[in-house]
Amino acid sequence: MATPYTSILLFGPPGIGKGTQGKMLGAIPGFFHLATGDMFRSLDKESEIGMEFARYSSKGLLVPDFLTVRLWRQHVEQLIKRELYNPEVDVLLLDGIPRSVPQAESMKEYIDPCMIVHLVCEDLSKMVRRMQKRATEQGRPDDADESVIRKRFEVYSGQTAPVLACYDKSIISDIDALGTQAEVLLRVLSAILPHLNA
Numbered sequence: 001m002a003t004p005y006t007s008i009l010l011f012g013p014p015g016i017g018k019g020t021q022g023k024m025l026g027a028i029p030g031f032f033h034l035a036t037g038d039m040f041r042s043l044d045k046e047s048e049i050g051m052e053f054a055r056y057s058s059k060g061l062l063v064p065d066f067l068t069v070r071l072w073r074q075h076v077e078q079l080i081k082r083e084l085y086n087p088e089v090d091v092l093l094l095d096g097i098p099r100s101v102p103q104a105e106s107m108k109e110y111i112d113p114c115m116i117v118h119l120v121c122e123d124l125s126k127m128v129r130r131m132q133k134r135a136t137e138q139g140r141p142d143d144a145d146e147s148v149i150r151k152r153f154e155v156y157s158g159q160t161a162p163v164l165a166c167y168d169k170s171i172i173s174d175i176d177a178l179g180t181q182a183e184v185l186l187r188v189l190s191a192i193l194p195h196l197n198a
């Protein structure tokens, strides 16, 4: 199997639009979008691991690193087996992983990040409103409650933001996440393309 997988990390705080951008980019041939939040939400809610996920996500906390990376690896292997993702030709768009320094460390042997799309936004309140709207539209209990949202931001600054320091600055692009989906997509694509042709 072709590891490490050539990857682009979609990085940024909750509600910034990683999923929205990831889905649009994933529709372009040659990119495969993998969101760990979606991976967790697709688990059988009654299963041991599904219940474990609900225990953490309902509090705005990260699922333990060991469990997350193990599940992510199994998930990727399945995607390859089912011929949905082909590491020989597709760039893996990782959305929501690695989300802690230990995850970044243990994923080193599996991924080769050619670029990190770091979505940034000065206006936190906009993101909170986006998350609350999404909670009602998608039935996400983790984003319905304001105290859980606050916890998710705390976890982002304490555990996820330090992940950026694990990678070379030259592959990190800060991209303004404010604007229409098309405007942000244009910025993201303009930032990505030179790294793919490098």
Ligand code: AMP
Pocket (backbone or CB within 6 Å): 014, 036, 037, 038, 040, 056, 057, 058, 060, 061, 062, 063, 064, 065, 068, 095, 096, 097, 098, 099, 100, 103, 142, 152
């Ligand atoms: P998201 O859809 O990316 O906002 O993720 C929803 C929830 O899934 C998070 O709040 C975590 O509980 C869990 N989750 C997603 N990705 C990870 C990860 N890489 N590590 C640990 N927990 C995660």
